[in-house]
Amino acid sequence: MLVIPLILAAGSLSTLVFGAPVPSTHSSRNTAASIHSLVERSADSYTVYGGNGDVSEGWPSQSSWVSSFDTLFNNNKAIMQSSCSQWNVPNDSASEINDIYNGIKTVASETGIDARFILAIMMQESNGCVRAPTTNWGVRNPGLMQDHNGAATCNENGVQNPCPTSTITQMIRDGAAGTSSGDGLKQCLAQAGTTDVSMYYKAARIYNSGSIVAGGNLGGGVATHCYASDVANRLTGWVFATHSCSEASIGSMTGTTASGGNDNTGTPSSTTTTTTGGNASPANTVGSASPSAQKAPGASASCKGWYTVQSGDYCAIVEQKFGITMAQLMGWNTQLSGDCSNLWLGYSYCVSA
Numbered sequence: 348m349l350v351i352p353l354i355l356a357a358g359s360l361s362t363l364v365f366g367a368p369v370p371s372t373h374s375s376r377n378t379a380a381s382i383h384s385l386v387e388r389s390a391d392s393y394t395v396y397g398g399n400g401d402v403s404e405g406w407p408s409q410s411s412w413v414s415s416f417d418t419l420f421n422n423n424k425a426i427m428q429s430s431c432s433q434w435n436v437p438n439d440s441a442s443e444i445n446d447i448y449n450g451i452k453t454v455a456s457e458t459g460i461d462a463r464f465i466l467a468i469m470m471q472e473s474n475g476c477v478r479a480p481t482t483n484w485g486v487r488n489p490g491l492m493q494d495h496n497g498a499a500t501c502n503e504n505g506v507q508n509p510c511p512t513s514t515i516t517q518m519i520r521d522g523a524a525g526t527s528s529g530d531g532l533k534q535c536l537a538q539a540g541t542t543d544v545s546m547y548y549k550a551a552r553i554y555n556s557g558s559i560v561a562g563g564n565l566g567g568g569v570a571t572h573c574y575a576s577d578v579a580n581r582l583t584g585w586v587f588a589t590h591s592c593s594e595a596s597i598g599s600m601t602g603t604t605a606s607g608g609n610d611n612t613g614t615p616s617s618t619t620t621t622t623t624g625g626n627a628s629p630a631n632t633v634g635s636a637s638p639s640a641q642k643a644p645g646a647s648a649s650c651k652g653w654y655t656v657q658s659g660d661y662c663a664i665v666e667q668k669f670g671i672t673m674a675q676l677m678g679w680n681t682q683l684s685g686d687c688s689n690l691w692l693g694y695s696y697c698v699s700a
């Protein structure tokens with residue numbers, strides 16, 4: 348299975364209309380086509396999780412996952428829209444992304460697997476590119492889920508564009524339900540041997556490398572060492588923030604300490620978790636001294652730095668751009684709703700006060 352570097356291009360979100368609120372994702376809409384633009388504010392940050400996947404070792408509880416599949420899906424859509432470019436094949440179309448959305452929902456209901464987990468694994472494996480090529484490091488791993496020798500693919504012996512709806516669903520099904528030649532997430536979850544949230548992190552490890560090393564460290568073994576940590580982060584809202592997991596050291600981290608022996612980053616990591624702020628780009632600017640557009644309602648009267656929301660923005664992105672927290676953004680712009688469903692394009696918001 349492969350791991351793809353995170354794609355950072357936040358494309359423009361076509362549904363943003365000048366001056367109009369970004370639609371909420373908390374409605375009961377049920378197709379990707381109608382839930383376009385995000386925006387539960389979820390913490391887009393990366394925390395390094397070492398150890399065995401247990402909450403007692405610092406791994407996230409299920410209640411800290413992004414609460415709805417729709418929100419998690421929308422948060423990852425900007426990646427899906429551009430991820431195929433890394434293989435020089437056409438990007439996913441809106442209708443292919445809609446097919447992914449429906450495919451995950453269908454397969455989640457067929458298998459009983461949490462749709463968010465299927466999505467997180469898919470993002471980890473292919474960044475959601477429907478034309479992800481087949482890899483083969485001993486086992487043929489095709490498609491969206493880089494599954495175990497499944498038949499469905501839109502990039503083998505030629506690229507299919509568009510990728511058919513049935514193929515998209517089948518790629519997801521092959522990864523989640525397994526194939527005649529190998530395990531899928533369902534079998535990996537069973538092999539995890541636990542019933543609490545750690546089963547997901549353990550299953551992620553098993554899906555990536557077939558087993559968990561003796562001792563249970565999910566960063567250990569012959570594997571993409573950061574895989575389980577990455578999946579845990581995807582489930583809790585990581586999209587664009589800097590990936591701060593070190594392949595070299597994650598396997599030696601345990602519940603409370605890291606044996607920093609082979610930590611070639613030189614970072615003395617002495618605790619289970621370290622968090623990087625969601626500050627992927629060279630940010631920490633303070634905004635402009637005066638608003639360049641109409642002020643958003645509720646913006647702080649004593650605001651020192653302003654930012655005008657652009658196409659493609661959502662709260663987590665604005666927070667990243669300025670290195671501020673969700674609480675700060677909400678505090679300085681009091682009309683923003685708690686789920687950030689009303690960030691207005693073309694209005695100036697306070698980003699420093």
Ligand SMILES: *[C@@H]1O[C@H](CO)[C@@H](O)[C@H](O)[C@H]1NC(C)=O
Nearest residue numbers: 356358428429432436437438
């Ligand atoms: C895919 O999207 C990315 C980001 O928007 C863009 O740079 C790239 O040119 C696109 N690729 C294709 C083949 O359209």
